[in-house]
Amino acid sequence: MKEVYSKKTFIELWDQSIANLWHALPSLLPKILYTVILIIIIGLIKTFILKVMVKRVHDSTARLQWQRTIGYIFFFLSILILLPIWLPSLHSVATFLGIFGAGVLIVFKEVFLNIAGWVFILSRKPFVPGNRIQIDDAIGDVLDQRIISFSMIEVKPRSEGGQSTGRIIHVPNSKIFTDLVHNASKDFALNWNEIYVYLSANSDWKKAVELLEKIAETTLEKINPDDKRLKDAEKNFAIKYKKINPSVYVDVDENKIRLTIRHLTDPLKTRFITDKLWRSILEEFSQVENINFLENE
Helix, strand or coil: CHHHHHHHHHHHHHHHHHHHHHHHHHHHHHHHHHHHHHHHHHHHHHHHHHHHHHHHCCCHHHHHHHHHHHHHHHHHHHHHHHHHHHHHHCHHHHHHHHHHHHHHHHHCHHHHHHHHHHHHHHHHCCCCCCCEEEECCEEEEEEEECCCEEEEEEECCHHHCCCEEEEEEEEECCHHHHCCEEECCCCCCCEEEEEEEEEECCCCHHHHHHHHHHHHHHHCCCCCCCCHHHHHHHHHHCCCCCCCCCEEEEEEECCEEEEEEEEEECHHHHHHHHHHHHHHHHHHHCCCCCCCECCCC
16 A cells, blocks of 8 residues: 555656646746757867867877866866756756656666766876776776776786787776776886796806896896885885895795896886896806706606
C-alpha cells in the first residue's frame, strides 16, 4: 500500500511540474531566443581568439593547452552571462528541474564523477601535462586534461626500457578517486635507477667495481646538491638524501657476484642512460681477462 501511494504521489508531482512548465512557456521563449543569440556571439568570439592564438603559438603542446584553457574560460563565462537571464524563471520550473535533475544524476553518475575528478586534477595538480605517471596498470606521459578524461601516450614499464609504444590512452578522470597515481616526474623529478651486473665467482670483482665507478663518474649526469629538483623535493615533501652521487654495491649469492650501479636520473632518460652505461661496461670489461660475466645456466 505504501509503495502504491509513493508511485501515485510521484505521478501527481510530475503532472503538476509539467503543467507549471507549460504555463511558463510563453515567458520562456524570449529567454530561449536571447540564449541562442548569445551562445552564437560567444562562439564566434572564441573562434576568433583561437585563430589568433594558433598563429602566434608554434609549440603544439602549448597550443593544445591554450585551446583547452580558452574553452574552459568561455564555458564558465557563458554560464555567468546566461544565468541572470534565466534566474527569474527558475522558481516556476524548480519542481520540474528537481525531479528531472534527480533522474539525470542517477543516469549520468559517472559523468559527474569525471567532472569532479577534473576539478580535483586542476586544483590539486597530482600531475600536469608532460609528467610520466602510472594509474592502475597504465603507464604513460600525460598529454592533455579534459573535463571527462585525460590522455597520455603509453610507455612500457621501466624494466622493459620505459619507451613509448605510440598508443594513446584515454583515462576517465574519476580514476583519480579510485586508483593509486604514481608520478615519476612532478613531486620528485629524479628517480633512482639500478643496473645489475652479474659476474662469475672467480672474477676480479674489485677491479670490476673500480671500472664501474669510473664508468659511472664519466657517463652519468652530475647532480648538484643545490639542484632545483632536489630543493623542491626537500621543501614540499621533506625528501632529502645524504648521498646523491652514483654508488656501486656488491652482493654475493651462491656462485655469483652481483654488482649494482645505483644512481639518480630523469625518468624520461632512463633508457638512454642505461644503454650508454652498458655500452661502456661491455667495452671496458672486454679488455680485462679476469672479469667474466655470469654464464646462463
